[in-house]
Amino acid sequence: MSRTLVLDTETTGFDPLTGDRVLEVAAVELLNLVPTGRHYHVLIDPEREVPEEAAKVHGFTWDMLRGKPKFAEIAPGLLEFLGDDPVVAHNANFDFAFLDFELKKAGFPVIDRSRMVDSLAIAKKRFPGLPNSLDALCRRYGIDNSMRTSHNALLDVQLLAQVYLELMGGKQPGLALATGPVLANPVVVAVDAVPVARVPRPIIPAEAELEAHRAFLSKIKEPIWAQLEAGPGA
Template sequence: MREIVFDTETTGLDPRDGHRLVEFAGVELVERMPTGRHLHFYTNPGRSMPLEAEQVHGLSEEFLRDKPKFREKAGELVAFLGDAILVAHNAQFDMRFLNFELEHAGLKPLDSGRVVDTLDLSRKRFPGAKHTLDALCTRFGIDRSARILHGALIDAELLADVYIELTGGRQIGFDLSVSASIREVVDTVSWPVRDFPLPAEDEAAHRAFLDKMKEPLWRKSV
């Protein structure tokens, strides 16, 4: 099973208000294990960067000025995502921007049915607790010391670790990856047959108990 855990950074909260996506990052998992493969890029939004947004992610107009437009990266993005399951935290926000940008580039929007929202997973598993990425990292003992500002790549990497823990931990991925080799070993080993006789007094008591039984089921089947 292939999954892409992703995150975005934007100029604001809603593309319907003229805001645009400025950063995308996705990391690949196969059978819930990181493969080391990822896609990360910045885009020029073609508009100003509100101070409130810059204070969140640190991406200035000057930094983004020479970056490609989203439509120049759209094909690479779609190819990277393929038909993988998409995983995001508060996925509705990220999907709204991704689909706006894809449609703006003349491409089909992504199907919401292939999306897993880790915010929903966290709320179901830990009702009443905090569900921010920072809070989940703390809960699972995941090192987030490199996360000074919001950034799509670091957040996607941290979220991948959180997602693995939310869905059973790394042992699940380990079991899936090694089960075939373990099965091969089990099938080829000649396991010794061990006979552990009962002590004489226990065996006599057992036989006496059996003699008291009338028409036991195992005799009918013989």
């Protein structure tokens, strides 16, 4: 069974090398591309002021995060949850750069880049020249993102999990969910994987359409369709 993690971070800015820090990490677990319900989510004290521009994006200020765990405290749990499986992120280089910085600073090994899967790069190959932000992809695939009024990491990974499923071929894997394992800790937003019963809708041509078809066949030399209509031995 294939296990994948979908991850997102929120930060104080754009560059860890200039002092920006991670303040939120979220990840959800997928088995065969379908969310299992297991997720990881933590708010982090960034140990620095959160610029107003960043706070407008994700809604967090330093006052809201004071007293939360430091990154070094959450790193073991994060690495344990991620395990050794592929990690999907949208514009993954951004998230991995911050995680590299934070993990090194805390004295932990970084996540091997061979595990990185960039859903933005996949989307750009599939939809060249079109907007491929998370919001744009949600609209394209008909995924409800109306609750996304700010960049919350947990909500973003739940949406991205649905987008990634579509990017990898759609909701077909969900049809097997009924026979799969049931895991604890249900996530707030899950991919709808309930199979839909399909009723056959045979196409029955009208007599006028059949007559037009026969007239068309009369103009063709020894048409195979006429032999099929006549039946075996004709």
